[in-house]
Amino acid sequence: MSQVITPSAAPAAALGRPRRDIGIKRRYAAERRFRAYGIAAILFGLVFLFILLWSVVSKGYTAFQQTMITVPVEFSEQLIDPKNERASNPQKLLTANYPVLARTAVAKVLGVAETDRTAMRDVGLMLSDSVRSQLRDLVVADPSIIGKTQTVQLLASGDTDSAFKGQINLSVTENNRKVSDRQVGWMNQMAESGVLAKHFNTGIFFNGASSRPEAAGVGVALIGSFYMMLIVLVLALPIGVAASIYLEEFAPKNRFTDLIEVNINNLAAVPSIVYGLLGLAVFINFMGLPRSASLIGGLVLTLMTLPTIIIATRAALKAVPPSIRAAALGLGASKMQTIFHHVLPLAMPGILTGTIIGLAHALGETAPLLLIGMVAFVANYPTTPLDPSTALPVQIYMWANEAERAFVERTSGAIIILLLFLIVMNVGAILLRRRFERRW
Structure with a gap:
């Protein structure tokens, strides 16, 4: 039976097509504007990044x-x-x-x-x-x-x-x-x-602090930063991974664990200077540990890095498919064997990435180290983490306050060294993720 179009329906059909075409054009135009906004935002950020790097490199090379x-x-x-x-x-x-x-x-x-x-x-x-x-x-x-x-x-x-x-x-x-x-x-x-x-x-890499800019170097600061990063790695990685495994795999889901999770997320957003106040009150005033020592700086940065490692490790554990756990349990593995033999190795790329990013964040911190006295004038290399020392970002801060013209290039040069370390650590995190990552 053929369809009959009445005269009154014909104008409506004729008017409907242009309305749909106008709606599609508007959606396409909105999509193009959104892409343009995104590209503009990226270019805006790249321009300021280039200005920052140029200002540092031009003064510090x-x-x-x-x-x-x-x-x-x-x-x-x-x-x-x-x-x-x-x-x-x-x-x-x-x-x-x-x-x-x-x-x-x-x-x-x-x-x-x-x-x-x-x-x-x-x-x-x-x-x-x-x-x-x-x-x-x-x-x-x-x-x-x-x-x-x-x-x-x-x-x-x-x-x-x-x-x-x-x-x-x-x-x-x-x-x-x-x-x-x-x-x-x-x-x-x-x-x-x-x-x-x-x-x-070569003196900028090996010399210690000096009031003469031509003889000043970041050697002592590099050793102090190395000691602190070593302490952070030794303490924060096992503690953070253990806490993540318990919260993600063993802890019951109740109000208490929910409160712990909320506090961990909040601690990741706490300003770093608060951790410096905590280290000053607990490690120096209460425990009596030596001021300006790398040990104190490492402990403070460990507290600051722990939330980052815990959050990254829990995300990596969640990314492991439930089928891995079910298969291991179905073959007779215990809960502990399932986690340590199957889940943890598969989550290791994410754990290592989060750890390196946390270490890179800690390497560039200055505010907590200022409060624990690591702004001392240290010309001799620290032989142990208990000796007085300073850190690379603190050395940059001290040189930036000097009045002599020659310290300007020393400050920018130290910033370049710090940026190189951060770039190497972030590139290492990317390579580790790509090396061990598995797609499901």
């Missing part, structure tokens, strides 16, 4: 170069040990006036008379105060060089280093800068002869 003055130094016996007492009194070698040896060596290269006190003072200002310990260590390590001449790379002062790197505007008047015109002329003279040159700065 010069920290990995250090200006050195390479000159032959005469280790004069008349100045170091005029009475030849070093055999009976080795301490005599520690008190010699080694900066005079350095100034004299540079003055000879420049052709400056030693009787010109003003010129000799300007020559001395071009050298770092650390040349004292540099030459002293050479003599103490090998007393046979006394009376001989040996070529030594002397560390230039922070002002000389900044001027040679172009960080000081030499076009301004001499009274408005720390480097005189005569010193600039000497710098050009030594640079042309190859005496003054930039070398790779």
